Amino acid sequence: MSQNENSDKGLRLKGNALFLPVGIVNVAGEFQLSKKITMQGDVFISPWKSFSGHEFQYYSASVEGRYYFKEAFNGFYLGANVAASTYTLQKWNYWKDEPYYNEKNEVFTKSDLYQKGHSYLLGITAGYQFRLSEKWFMDIYGTVGSSQDFYKGYERGTGKRYDDAVGFNKSSEILPYRGGIMIAYKFK
Secondary structure: OOHHHHHOOOEEEEEEOOOHHHOOEEEEEEEEOOOOEEEEEEEEEEEEEEEOOEEEEEEEEEEEEEEEOOEOOEEEEEEEEEEEEEEEEOOHHHOOOOEEEOOOOOEEEHHHEEEEEEEEEEEEEEEEEEEOOOOEEEEEEEEEEEEEEEEEEEEOOOOOEOOOOOOOEEEEEEEEEEEEEEEEEEOO
8 A cells, every 4th residue: 555545544524615605514524444435424404494585494414335446535436325304495396486286276376385394315426536735635526316205395474284195295206416515624
Protein backbone atom coordinates (compact mmCIF):
# COMPACT_ATOMS: atom_id res chain seq x y z
CA MET A 1 0.00 0.00 0.00
CA SER A 2 1.40 3.41 -0.94
CA GLN A 3 1.90 6.17 1.60
CA ASN A 4 -0.84 8.22 -0.14
CA GLU A 5 -3.40 5.39 0.21
CA ASN A 6 -2.57 4.95 3.89
CA SER A 7 -2.83 8.71 4.61
CA ASP A 8 -6.30 8.85 3.02
CA LYS A 9 -7.81 6.24 5.37
CA GLY A 10 -10.16 7.31 8.09
CA LEU A 11 -13.34 9.27 8.48
CA ARG A 12 -14.73 12.04 6.24
CA LEU A 13 -17.30 14.46 7.69
CA LYS A 14 -19.33 16.16 4.96
CA GLY A 15 -21.82 18.96 4.36
CA ASN A 16 -23.92 19.47 1.23
CA ALA A 17 -22.94 22.82 -0.29
CA LEU A 18 -26.05 22.97 -2.52
CA PHE A 19 -28.63 22.96 0.28
CA LEU A 20 -26.97 24.96 3.07
CA PRO A 21 -27.56 28.40 1.41
CA VAL A 22 -31.36 27.78 1.54
CA GLY A 23 -31.38 26.62 5.16
CA ILE A 24 -31.49 22.87 4.54
CA VAL A 25 -29.02 20.73 6.45
CA ASN A 26 -27.55 17.63 4.79
CA VAL A 27 -24.55 16.17 6.64
CA ALA A 28 -22.80 12.82 6.37
CA GLY A 29 -19.96 10.70 7.67
CA GLU A 30 -18.08 8.26 5.42
CA PHE A 31 -15.51 5.75 6.64
CA GLN A 32 -13.37 3.17 4.92
CA LEU A 33 -14.06 -0.58 5.29
CA SER A 34 -11.48 -1.90 2.82
CA LYS A 35 -9.23 -0.69 0.01
CA LYS A 36 -12.19 0.08 -2.31
CA ILE A 37 -15.26 -0.03 -0.05
CA THR A 38 -16.68 2.63 2.26
CA MET A 39 -19.83 3.08 4.33
CA GLN A 40 -21.68 6.39 4.59
CA GLY A 41 -24.50 7.53 6.84
CA ASP A 42 -26.28 10.83 6.29
CA VAL A 43 -29.19 12.95 7.50
CA PHE A 44 -31.26 15.50 5.59
CA ILE A 45 -33.24 18.12 7.52
CA SER A 46 -35.56 20.63 5.83
CA PRO A 47 -37.40 22.41 8.67
CA TRP A 48 -39.45 24.70 6.40
CA LYS A 49 -43.15 24.85 7.28
CA SER A 50 -43.38 26.89 4.09
CA PHE A 51 -40.73 27.20 1.37
CA SER A 52 -41.69 29.50 -1.50
CA GLY A 53 -45.34 29.07 -0.49
CA HIS A 54 -45.21 25.26 -0.32
CA GLU A 55 -44.90 22.96 2.71
CA PHE A 56 -41.46 21.37 2.81
CA GLN A 57 -40.70 19.81 6.17
CA TYR A 58 -38.65 16.76 5.26
CA TYR A 59 -36.45 14.64 7.53
CA SER A 60 -34.53 11.60 6.31
CA ALA A 61 -31.68 9.30 7.29
CA SER A 62 -29.82 6.90 5.04
CA VAL A 63 -27.03 4.34 5.03
CA GLU A 64 -24.98 3.57 1.94
CA GLY A 65 -22.27 1.12 0.95
CA ARG A 66 -19.92 2.42 -1.76
CA TYR A 67 -17.54 0.67 -4.13
CA TYR A 68 -14.75 2.87 -5.57
CA PHE A 69 -13.24 1.72 -8.86
CA LYS A 70 -9.72 3.05 -8.02
CA GLU A 71 -9.48 3.21 -4.23
CA ALA A 72 -11.64 4.48 -1.37
CA PHE A 73 -12.36 8.22 -1.49
CA ASN A 74 -10.80 8.55 -4.95
CA GLY A 75 -12.62 8.79 -8.27
CA PHE A 76 -15.81 7.18 -9.53
CA TYR A 77 -17.96 4.97 -7.31
CA LEU A 78 -21.29 3.14 -7.21
CA GLY A 79 -23.30 2.63 -4.06
CA ALA A 80 -26.38 0.91 -2.66
CA ASN A 81 -28.55 3.18 -0.50
CA VAL A 82 -31.31 2.50 2.05
CA ALA A 83 -33.24 5.43 3.53
CA ALA A 84 -36.31 6.35 5.57
CA SER A 85 -38.07 9.70 5.74
CA THR A 86 -40.93 11.52 7.38
CA TYR A 87 -42.49 14.63 5.87
CA THR A 88 -45.15 17.31 5.61
CA LEU A 89 -44.86 18.62 2.07
CA GLN A 90 -46.72 19.65 -1.02
CA LYS A 91 -46.01 17.48 -4.05
CA TRP A 92 -44.70 19.43 -7.04
CA ASN A 93 -47.75 18.51 -9.16
CA TYR A 94 -50.04 20.26 -6.62
CA TRP A 95 -48.47 23.73 -7.10
CA LYS A 96 -51.00 24.94 -9.70
CA ASP A 97 -54.37 26.54 -8.93
CA GLU A 98 -56.41 23.89 -10.71
CA PRO A 99 -59.34 21.81 -9.46
CA TYR A 100 -58.87 18.48 -7.71
CA TYR A 101 -61.84 16.09 -7.50
CA ASN A 102 -61.82 13.27 -4.95
CA GLU A 103 -63.84 10.06 -5.21
CA LYS A 104 -66.86 11.74 -3.54
CA ASN A 105 -66.70 14.35 -6.33
CA GLU A 106 -65.81 17.07 -3.82
CA VAL A 107 -63.76 19.81 -5.44
CA PHE A 108 -60.59 21.30 -3.95
CA THR A 109 -57.94 23.66 -5.30
CA LYS A 110 -54.73 21.68 -5.79
CA SER A 111 -52.48 24.48 -4.53
CA ASP A 112 -54.33 24.32 -1.16
CA LEU A 113 -53.50 20.64 -0.65
CA TYR A 114 -50.50 19.01 1.03
CA GLN A 115 -49.37 15.55 2.14
CA LYS A 116 -48.10 14.25 5.49
CA GLY A 117 -46.49 10.81 5.90
CA HIS A 118 -43.38 8.68 5.65
CA SER A 119 -41.37 6.79 3.03
CA TYR A 120 -38.94 3.89 2.71
CA LEU A 121 -36.41 4.22 -0.09
CA LEU A 122 -33.95 1.88 -1.79
CA GLY A 123 -31.63 3.12 -4.52
CA ILE A 124 -28.39 3.16 -6.45
CA THR A 125 -25.89 6.01 -6.13
CA ALA A 126 -23.31 7.11 -8.67
CA GLY A 127 -20.68 9.68 -7.83
CA TYR A 128 -17.19 11.03 -8.08
CA GLN A 129 -14.98 12.09 -5.17
CA PHE A 130 -11.70 13.97 -5.45
CA ARG A 131 -9.14 15.80 -3.33
CA LEU A 132 -9.20 19.60 -3.01
CA SER A 133 -6.28 19.83 -0.57
CA GLU A 134 -4.57 17.60 1.99
CA LYS A 135 -7.63 17.45 4.28
CA TRP A 136 -10.49 18.65 2.04
CA PHE A 137 -12.40 16.67 -0.60
CA MET A 138 -15.38 17.16 -2.89
CA ASP A 139 -18.02 14.45 -3.48
CA ILE A 140 -20.49 14.93 -6.37
CA TYR A 141 -23.27 12.33 -6.38
CA GLY A 142 -26.87 11.41 -7.17
CA THR A 143 -29.19 8.58 -6.09
CA VAL A 144 -32.16 7.11 -7.99
CA GLY A 145 -34.42 4.44 -6.59
CA SER A 146 -37.76 3.15 -5.40
CA SER A 147 -39.79 5.20 -2.93
CA GLN A 148 -42.55 3.41 -1.01
CA ASP A 149 -44.77 6.19 0.36
CA PHE A 150 -47.47 6.19 3.04
CA TYR A 151 -49.27 9.52 3.50
CA LYS A 152 -52.49 11.37 4.25
CA GLY A 153 -53.67 14.36 2.23
CA TYR A 154 -54.96 17.54 3.88
CA GLU A 155 -56.44 20.87 2.84
CA ARG A 156 -54.49 23.91 3.99
CA GLY A 157 -56.48 26.13 6.34
CA THR A 158 -59.27 23.67 7.23
CA GLY A 159 -57.08 20.65 8.03
CA LYS A 160 -59.75 18.49 6.33
CA ARG A 161 -58.58 15.36 4.54
CA TYR A 162 -59.17 15.71 0.83
CA ASP A 163 -58.40 12.08 0.06
CA ASP A 164 -60.80 9.19 0.54
CA ALA A 165 -58.35 6.61 1.83
CA VAL A 166 -58.98 4.89 5.14
CA GLY A 167 -55.67 5.23 6.96
CA PHE A 168 -52.78 6.02 4.64
CA ASN A 169 -52.64 6.51 0.89
CA LYS A 170 -49.91 4.35 -0.61
CA SER A 171 -47.78 5.03 -3.63
CA SER A 172 -44.64 3.64 -5.18
CA GLU A 173 -42.38 5.60 -7.49
CA ILE A 174 -38.97 5.42 -9.10
CA LEU A 175 -37.34 8.82 -8.66
CA PRO A 176 -34.13 10.68 -7.83
CA TYR A 177 -34.15 11.17 -4.06
CA ARG A 178 -30.61 12.22 -3.05
CA GLY A 179 -27.88 14.27 -4.62
CA GLY A 180 -25.57 17.19 -4.35
CA ILE A 181 -22.07 18.42 -3.83
CA MET A 182 -20.61 17.43 -0.49
CA ILE A 183 -17.56 19.22 0.87
CA ALA A 184 -15.68 16.69 3.02
CA TYR A 185 -13.09 17.10 5.75
CA LYS A 186 -10.70 14.19 6.45
CA PHE A 187 -10.10 13.11 10.03
CA LYS A 188 -7.46 10.49 10.97
